[in-house]
Amino acid sequence: MKPENYPQTPSHLWEHFYQITQIPRPSKAEAAVRQYVIDRAEARGCRWQADAVGNVVVYVPASPGMEASGTVIIQNHLDMVTVKTEDKAHDFDRDPLQLRVEDGWLKADRTTLGADNGIGCAAALAVMTDDSVQHPPLELLFTVDEETGLGGARELDAGMLSGDRMLNLDTEDWNELYIGCAGGxxxxxxxxxxxxxxxxxxxxxxxxxxxxxxxxxxxxxxxxxxxxxxxxxxxxxxxxxxxxxxxxxxxxxxxxxxxxxxxxxxxxxxxxxxxxxxxxxxxxxxxxxxxxxxxxxxxxxxxxxxxxxxxxxxxxxxxxxxxxxxxxxxxxxxxxxxxxxxxxxxxxxxxxxxxxxxxxxxxxxxxxxxxxxxxxxxxxxxxxxxxxxxxAGYPGWQPDFTSALLAQGKALHRRLFDVEPAVKAIHAGLECGLLKSKKPDVDILSFGPTIRGAHSPSERLQIDTVPPFWQLLTALLAEM
CATH class of the missing domain: 3.30.70.360 (Alpha-Beta Plaits)
Incomplete structure (x- = not known):
């Protein structure tokens, strides 16, 4: 059941995230949440394509007047880490998550929340379903099996993608822009x-x-x-x-x-x-x-x-x-x-x-x-x-401080929030390294709201960082 004080704005994003938390989605068992994505795409009349391992790309037509803009990829992974406390009875293959709001944070009851990377998936779906968002042609890439070794990205059929700019929404510190990640x-x-x-x-x-x-x-x-x-x-x-x-x-x-x-x-x-x-x-x-x-x-x-x-x-x-x-x-x-x-x-x-x-x-x-x-x-x-x-190992994503997408993101962040964003690399295995190896010419930028305790039962999402994250995402799409 949705908590009475569950966040409301931005409405499309929060509704998609709630629905995602109600769908079990451990690594290698993403069929149900993948179907949720496909159902939302078909309801909007959007074409979609899946590859042999279950990665899905949803093709979202441009907003009126932006048809000539280059295609942008928005990338997230569908699976989540499944960890609970010893005293919590929860079957991650069957049970929905039980959410609660405490002191400005959204949490799950003694389990991982799956904000890593469910909040990014929700944001991508919200871009598709919210008619107020202005955007160029989009390829919404939802990968599988990220948390057990980036299996989906490793086996991705990159022929499904045509965009040369990519927004990855899988980092966890608001006011920070990421341009590199570790290999492993x-x-x-x-x-x-x-x-x-x-x-x-x-x-x-x-x-x-x-x-x-x-x-x-x-x-x-x-x-x-x-x-x-x-x-x-x-x-x-x-x-x-x-x-x-x-x-x-x-x-x-x-x-x-x-x-x-x-x-x-x-x-x-x-x-x-x-x-x-x-x-x-x-x-x-x-x-x-x-x-x-x-x-x-x-x-x-x-x-x-x-x-x-x-x-x-x-x-x-x-x-x-x-x-x-x-x-x-x-x-x-x-x-x-x-x-x-x-x-x-x-x-x-x-x-x-x-x-x-x-x-x-x-x-x-x-x-x-x-x-x-x-x-x-x-x-x-x-x-x-x-x-x-x-x-099987995976490559890192080497930082590119000359990235045009980075320059655009920094300038927009300053303009919107009057704050200079930190530019960082992350000691975690984002899929960007593998995706960059498959599409060497793609320009990538990663950002997200603040998440703490990922991969543990204390995982929590800072609620007041989600609206500005959404504002940056939608403003960036509108000027791309």
Missing amino acids: GGWTFTRGFATEAAADGLAGFHLNLKGLAGGHSGIQIHEQLGNAIKLLVDVLQGVEGLRLGGIAAGVAHNVIPREGDVYFACPAEAAPALEARLDTLSGHWRGYLPAADHGLEAALAPWRAESLLSAADSAAVLDLLAVFPHGAQSYNLAQPADLVDLSINLARVELAAGELFIESSFRFFNADQAQPLRRAVESLARLAGLEVHPM
């Missing part, structure tokens, strides 16, 4: 271990850690948010005789892990020291983690130990996770200190029935700079006896 890559690692039955004299435990903020592994990696995997290892590493039974931590390659579970056994006489260690470390963590992570909770509970790794293999797994790199690796020397040049996210760890699975991803602006990190991680994996499975 990653891996999964696997290894099988022999297991044994639990021996007498061992006590089984379930260690649960929750309440961290989590977040976007690109745009928030410099915030030094707690990684649940690293904190769990911090508790267990060095416990004499510890034997692992299972691990489950993290949800996706582009999400900083916010919670996790470890199932293990250790000599019964070690249990009191382990409880005391957990209490001590919880205090230490709050001493250096950011305030967003101070809601963390860690608890031990009894567990019936059955199938376990040996003590030596258990120590090897914990040692590997302790030394596995995570976080910002280098910063851009010519830009503000929050622009990271190179980073890595230790994203997921699973151990079940002796089978270990690790997932990690990295981001970069300079592919050459990323090579030593890539080689180091793969060397570490080989030393640990892991099988290395590289994920």
